[in-house]
Amino acid sequence: MTERVWEVFRQEDEGDPMIHSGNVNAADEELAMHYAREMYGRRGESHRLWIVARDAITELDDPDLLKPPFDRSHKKPGGYIIKHKLEAAKARAGSEAGE
């Protein structure tokens, strides 16, 4: 029996995010479902499980794409000081509303 790895995502309650919980080894989707249920749902702790074959996941971990060598600070909000502009805008909106 050739085993595959299946990644398991768990949702605690309806509307909650699906959070990666771990993985199980199983020969196929059917047994993967049983094992995921036993590992991540047998105590009634899960509302929903997603079971995904690891080899069906597209992975991106290339540092050239994710951690580029050049300065990226201009892509972060911290690079801009907008506090004063924001206060001025709020004041303007308030005074207009008050008129």
Place this chain on the structure above:
Amino acid sequence: MSATREPPSALKEPVLDMAAREALAELLLGVADDEFVIGFWDSEWTGIAPMLEEDVATSSIAQDEIGHARALYELLADLTDDDADRIAFGREPDAYRHAALLNHARGDWAFSVARRWLYESADAVRLTALASSSWEPLAQLATKMRREETYHRLHADAWLRRLADAAPDVRGRLSGALTRLWPDAQDVFAPLATEEELVRGGYLPEPMRALHASWQHAALPVLELITGSLPAAEPSIDGRTRRTEDFAWLHGQFTMVARSEEGASW
């Protein structure tokens, strides 16, 4: 088995006469012992199942069965003014009333899968009937058990198909186990001494022979694809009373702790 529980549901029901209580007690004891004994046999796989995930799954299912047995023993204890722990652990091997199918030792993995499938398929037919029992506490419990047993059946089905489609040597082991267990599997539907009373009162909505026929009708086509033609087989009169050395050994195991300190509360 001393966890808090609801007041005995039997008391909320119309009073049952002596004959009805006796009949229900016989019915409950057989079902409870089936669940109890298969739970202990399958828990023999804990730590040595074919792979870690299956180890957890098998052990968890075995625990579920013990849980069902506990609920049934409690119902029985309410009915007979007895104690669930005493019924579960305080009897000699000859006083157990599980079907002959559950007399056999765990065997290899194929044997356990074969037995589990035979038992689950028969239990499903029985639970469907019990879910419409005229005795409400039993109907409610059977309905609740069916929710878990559905999953157990899917698991047993999954393994039966896998072993059946595997290499000839594996398929041969499965086929051999099914053929060997086939006669004793009938005894899940062995006739009960009080059956007439059970059926008359609607406690058991259909006689055992009718349930047996439904089970064979559903199970045979699946089994014969694996085993080839199986011999005609019927439940036997001593199907719930004959015991084996294998069971005597298991009994020694599961009563070991209870015997070590009689009457202790856990």
